[in-house]
Amino acid sequence: MRYRLPPMNALKVFEAAGRHLSFKAAAGELQITPSAVSHGVQTLEEWLGQPLFARRREGLVLTRTGAIYFPAARQALQGLAEGIEALPGARARGKLTISAAPTFAARILLPHLHKLRQGLPEVSVQIDTAANLVDFAQSDVDLAIRLGTGAWDGLESIHLLTETLVPVCSPALKERLGEKPDLGRAPLIHLSVVSQDWRAWLEDTGQPGFDLSGGFKVDTIQLAVAAAVQGLGVCIGRRPLIDSELSAGTLVECGPAVICQTSYYLVAPPPNFRRAEVQAFKNWILSETAGLG
Secondary structure (H helix, E strand, O other), rough: OOOOOOOOHHHHHHHHHEEEEEEEEHHHHOOOHHHHHHHHHHHHHHHHOOOOOEEEEEEEEHHHHHHHHHHHHHHHHHHHHHHHHHHOOOOOEEEEEEEOOOOHHHHHHHHHOOOHHHHHEEEEEEOOOOOOOOOHHHOOOOEEEEEEEEOOOEEEEEEEEEEEEEEEOOHHHHHHOOOOHHHHHHHOOEOOOOOOOOHHHHHHHHOOOOOOOOEEEEOOOHHHHHHHHHOEEEEEEEEEHHHHHHHHHHOEEEEOOOEEEEEEEEOOOOOHHHHHHHHHHHHHHHHHOOOOO
C-alpha cells in the first residue's frame, strides 16, 4: 500500500503549535525559532491545500480543518514514538518533564535528583511546578506527581508515599504552651489550599472541637512551615515534607500524629509508562520514597 504522507518535520511543528496554540511556545519546546514554526506550519498548509490556524482577537486558534487534523497528527506522532520505545533494548534518553507541587519538588525531588542524573546522564529532567492540574493531552508533561486517592480517569497511578499530619511549632512557642499544650488556645496557622488540615486532624484524633476561625491563613505549605519556624503559630505539619525542620530542631511536634487520607501518586497515561526514561524515573523515585511514608 502506498501512503500519502505529509512532511514529517512540518507535522511535528503543527502538533506542537496546535497543542500550545502559540508559535512562540511551540518554538521554545522544539528549540527552534518562531519563524521556523511559522514556516513549518505554512509548509503543511500548502501540502494540505487548506489553512490550519487563524488569528483572532483572543489569539491563535485552529481552523475547522486544523481542529479535525490535529488529533490525527498527534495520534500519528504518538504511535511512532511508542513504536520506537517498544523496540528491544530501547535506552532512556531525551527530555523528561515532570509536573509536581512546588513543596514536593523542593523537598523530595531536588535533594535526591543528582542520583538520577548520575544514573541517566542522557536524560534531561525538567520540573514543572505550575499550580494548575496538568492536562496530558494538551501539554508536553510526561509524568505528574499528584496528591489524591489514586483514581484519575484515563490515567495510571502508582503509590509513592502517604503523609502524616502532626501539629508543629517552634521550640520557643512549645515552651510557652507547656508540655501538654491546649491547642485550642494556641495561635493557629491555616493552609487554605489543601483538604487535610486542622479540621481533618481534629476529626481523626477525636480532639474536642475548638474555634478554627482564629489565627491566619496562607496558601502554600512552604509559607505555613516558614511561619511556624518563626514562632507565629502552630501549623499542621506534613511528614515527610517537614522532616528536615524536625531533624534540625527548628520545628517540634506539639500534638498527636495521624495518617493523611490522601497520598502522593506518580500519574501518567498508560502509554507513557512504557517509555524507557519514564520506567527509569519510576524505579528511581520508588526507591527514593520507599522509607518515607
